Amino acid sequence: MPSASTPIDWESLSLRFTFAAITAVAIVFLVGPSLIVILTSLTASQSLRFPPDGLSLRWYAALLKADQMQQAAWTSLVVAGWTTFLCATLGTPAALAIFRSHRLWARLFDLLFMSPLLLPALAFGFAALVFIYQLGLRPSIPFLILGHVIVCVPFVLRTTLAALSQLDHALLDASASLGASGWMTFRRVTLPLIGRGVGAGSFLAFMASFDNVPVSLFLADERTEVLPIHLWQQIETNLDVRTAAVSGVIVVITLLLMLVAERFAGLTSQMR
């Protein structure tokens, strides 16, 4: 019990200490694995052990010769690039309309566009494959991209809607009353104000697409193998240190991209 006579508030301290301790454990739990995979990939030996037996960059050098892996990485980049472009260009206007309209259809569209986040993605991937076969077609890159758009667009919608809700309506009204057209207002007032939200959402969509397995599993064939599937099969069949080296590369690039996204789009504040 806090009271004037006791200088130290033990109860307050105990709560703070408990929560800080749990948070500290959680941070080790969250960040540790990424650090360990990087250190493991620097091993000089053939085996995946931590701590590594000697340090070398040989497995990173081996990546330069891994043609299949490079091809898969390139495919993933192309798919994620197109997916992000489509998510941003289709998602931003949709978010704008959903935000502006208070009608029932806006709520229903919101629910529809968000539902891929809650539905099992693997079931959707399978449904898409069945649908493509029913149409007499075969899986291909354009279908893969469309499938990714469905599961990635909720990220753009979420962050854009959050940014819109912070928007000061007076600014839009001022722009309109000064004679700016709807497009002009959007281009010169709305977009600059919600740009960080759209940017953070696009970043999340890109990462989600680059990382997607459940949809790619069904919509990518042998010819169009994407990186996560390639790595997944590598880990399931023969675990070698090259996989750790790719993981190291991915962790470092992710970290750099996140820092850029944090700097320019305020990633952590946009995700809340």
Add this chain to the structure above:
Amino acid sequence: MRDSDLRLVLPLGAIFAVCFAAPLAVLIALSFASDTTMRGLTLDHYVRFITDPFNYSILWNTLLLGVKATLLCLLFAYPIAWIANRARARWQAVLLFLVILPIMTSVVVRTFSWIVILGRQGLLNQVAMGLGLTAEPLRLLFTELGVVMVLAQVQMPLMVLPILTVMSKTDPNLADASRALGAGEWRTLWRVTLPLSLPGVIAGCILTYSASVTAFVTQTLIGGARLVYMPLHIYQQAIGANNWPFAAAISIIFMVAVLCVVALLNLLIRMTPANAER
């Protein structure tokens, strides 16, 4: 309604109609068809699921896996959100950055790093044997405990962010008032802060739960081939056994089951004290 607003939604709406609603409709139709050519109308696949205990034990285990992962996640996420809410803006950003890091890193990569840690000669076993806690290496990989741990790590931001959002919007005067009236910190947490943050907790549970039950890569790589959950079951029936109508039926059952859990949790949000007075 302004026509211009509807026009803005239509492109994405059209894509969702063709690439989302239509495939799901075909999936439902296929689940009632007797073969892949979509001829015949039958309930066989659903009957087969219901009458085979193996099938619904998979469904039950999957739904339960989600509960376990969500609870473990909550145990860590709530204190993180509480600390982040009180931290200065700069530290809050650093903390959130660390929390988001795992979910941003490729799922295969983060699962792979856990294989290095949990394996027979992995880091955890080395530490446990080095400290003399165990003579034999512990089996962590290919166990449900391992899957639950990895899922909790990966989905942490999905739990932390909604809780933090609600906490940061709650009037801090309420907690101050509780303390001023003589309630201690723990009591204030239990009687004031926690009830007020419940909508965030439940929203976090919805996201964590639906992500955990469908986490195919984590489930297969950490769980191995013997621990079968619904996503792997669907994949095996669709690609391995090439039994598309049955795979369609279990996909539908799985989706409906997950949506039921989500709907139930959504109902809970409305009953929380923060929303009850409205």
